Amino acid sequence: xxxxxxxxxxLGVTLLAWAVAFVIFFPILWTFITSFKxxxxxxxxxxxxxxxxxxxxxxxxxxxxxxYLKYASNSIVLSVGANVVGLLxxxxxxxxxxxxxxxRAKDLxxxxxxxxxxxxxxxLVPIYLLFRDMGxxxxxxxxxxxxxxxxxxxxxxxxxxxxxxxxxxxxxAARVDGxxxxxxxxxxxxxxxxxxxxxxxxxxxxxxxxEAFWTLNLATSNAAPLTAFIASYSAPEGFFWAKLSAASTxxxxxxxxxxxxxxxxxxxxxxxxxxx
Amino acid sequence: MAxxxxxxxxRLLVAPSVILLFVWMIVPLAMTLYFSSLRYSLLDPDKxxxxxxxxxxxxxxxxxxxAALVNTLVLVGAVLAISVCxxxxxxxxxxxxxxxxxxxRLMVIAPFFVMPTVSALVxxxxxxxxxxxxxxxxxxxxxxxxxxxxxxxxxxxxxxxxSWEWLPFASLILLTALQxxxxxQKEAAALDGAGPVSFFFYIVLPxxxxxxxxxxxxxTIFLLSVFAEIYVTTTxxxxxxxxxxxxxxxxxxxxxxxxxAASAGGVIAVILANVVAMxxxxxxxxxxxx
Numbered sequence: 001x002x003x004x005x006x007x008x009x010x011l012g013v014t015l016l017a018w019a020v021a022f023v024i025f026f027p028i029l030w031t032f033i034t035s036f037k038x039x040x041x042x043x044x045x046x047x048x049x050x051x052x053x054x055x056x057x058x059x060x061x062x063x064x065x066x067x068y069l070k071y072a073s074n075s076i077v078l079s080v081g082a083n084v085v086g087l088l089x090x091x092x093x094x095x096x097x098x099x100x101x102x103x104r105a106k107d108l109x110x111x112x113x114x115x116x117x118x119x120x121x122x123x124l125v126p127i128y129l130l131f132r133d134m135g136x137x138x139x140x141x142x143x144x145x146x147x148x149x150x151x152x153x154x155x156x157x158x159x160x161x162x163x164x165x166x167x168x169x170x171x172x173a174a175r176v177d178g179x180x181x182x183x184x185x186x187x188x189x190x191x192x193x194x195x196x197x198x199x200x201x202x203x204x205x206x207x208x209x210x211e212a213f214w215t216l217n218l219a220t221s222n223a224a225p226l227t228a229f230i231a232s233y234s235a236p237e238g239f240f241w242a243k244l245s246a247a248s249t250x251x252x253x254x255x256x257x258x259x260x261x262x263x264x265x266x267x268x269x270x271x272x273x274x275x276x
Numbered sequence: 277m278a279x280x281x282x283x284x285x286x287r288l289l290v291a292p293s294v295i296l297l298f299v300w301m302i303v304p305l306a307m308t309l310y311f312s313s314l315r316y317s318l319l320d321p322d323k324x325x326x327x328x329x330x331x332x333x334x335x336x337x338x339x340x341x342x343a344a345l346v347n348t349l350v351l352v353g354a355v356l357a358i359s360v361c362x363x364x365x366x367x368x369x370x371x372x373x374x375x376x377x378x379x380x381r382l383m384v385i386a387p388f389f390v391m392p393t394v395s396a397l398v399x400x401x402x403x404x405x406x407x408x409x410x411x412x413x414x415x416x417x418x419x420x421x422x423x424x425x426x427x428x429x430x431x432x433x434x435x436x437x438x439s440w441e442w443l444p445f446a447s448l449i450l451l452t453a454l455q456x457x458x459x460x461q462k463e464a465a466a467l468d469g470a471g472p473v474s475f476f477f478y479i480v481l482p483x484x485x486x487x488x489x490x491x492x493x494x495x496t497i498f499l500l501s502v503f504a505e506i507y508v509t510t511t512x513x514x515x516x517x518x519x520x521x522x523x524x525x526x527x528x529x530x531x532x533x534x535x536x537a538a539s540a541g542g543v544i545a546v547i548l549a550n551v552v553a554m555x556x557x558x559x560x561x562x563x564x565x566x
Contacts, residue, residue, distance in 0.1 A: 045416075099286075121526065122542045270445070
């Protein structure tokens, strides 16, 4: 401890920190509370904070009226599926760059990362037209493909930073013992790399789950994930705040939990290893 | 220690990813470039013709483009200022020996995980609605008249929503950087009698300078193409008050069906993003060597 702080000062700082955190977190909390209100309570003035008739009917209605489960399952299929397929490409690539780097490995990594900098609108028109002509608009395959490609550079990059931390001597020892490339990957590398792969996967799923440019532009109904489902609440009929809140709570809860679990890896992943 | 065999195997393993990304980026980008030189409207697809740079001329001289460019810069600049300055303050606060630090961190980072369509709609309705929103109630309680946020201050409203999404990101990255500051260094500074202000400017700020740069660059890349928040709140309006370049291109392509003009806009967006990306790559590249 650098400076001795009086307990009074410490209490003050703690209170201030909690106040700030509460303000930042409040919109999420408020959404959660509102999701249990009746529509009339939701727009009541003055607002009802805790004392109202708590009800679950919004959750039932969200499912009934707009088939929440279909969108949720699309979100799951898209964000998990796209990244599982992405891993199939990314793991070998990251392995090679970490353990058998060619002369251009570094340039290649940077180039991959640079594809991430491309704004979506730069390629929106051709992708839209290509998808239209190939019947991929509003299809899980088409959108899954886009989400996979969007995350591929991050997958390769994050896996690479994790693989780099595995001591190469262990792999050499395995090679000396006559392990084939296949053995090396399956028996030596995989067990050591699993934690890294898991946290990479977690971050990738979060990013895909919340991706809203391509999902809004390429999906209309059949393949639409939760981002588009929520967007449909921007043109509401009648009172709808409680239902919007219930739908929102359902849409963000699972990913919030995943995010909280993976927040340490998040820093590394989102800064491409520049801040650890 | 790559033998020739493993190097060859290495190339083979990298190839699929490289090919995929190459096809994904280069082919559509080439098509965008090509389309941008055409007169090509989806409403009249038979009348395709080469017009060289006319689309760019039209796009660049379009008052909506100038407005969109200004809006893009205002949005990026304002959100950066708020999230980075706010992020430094929040990170400094969280770095203190406060009670319940882990719980605080979870609360502060949470908004970053909220999907953009949710944050935008929750803010627009539950908080900023002038009749029944929480802010209206606060204003009334203070004896003020409620602000009609999205109608009277559309850009400010979008800035607030987007800042709320990115403040947690900045806070988390900067907090991580702060926590790697040596205890010894802190003690030395305290022994030398450094006050909190000089401690911040001479010890803390230089230490987190790189993290700040990284936050600025990464946020800029994402902020240049803010889309969903505008799409579900203002749809670019009123007028073009909240239309940024991303939204303008979307409008030209998918609402006006003007492939040529939208493509020219897309190319301009790519150029803008690349200027920022160049700086980021340099920093990340340096880190790769270290």
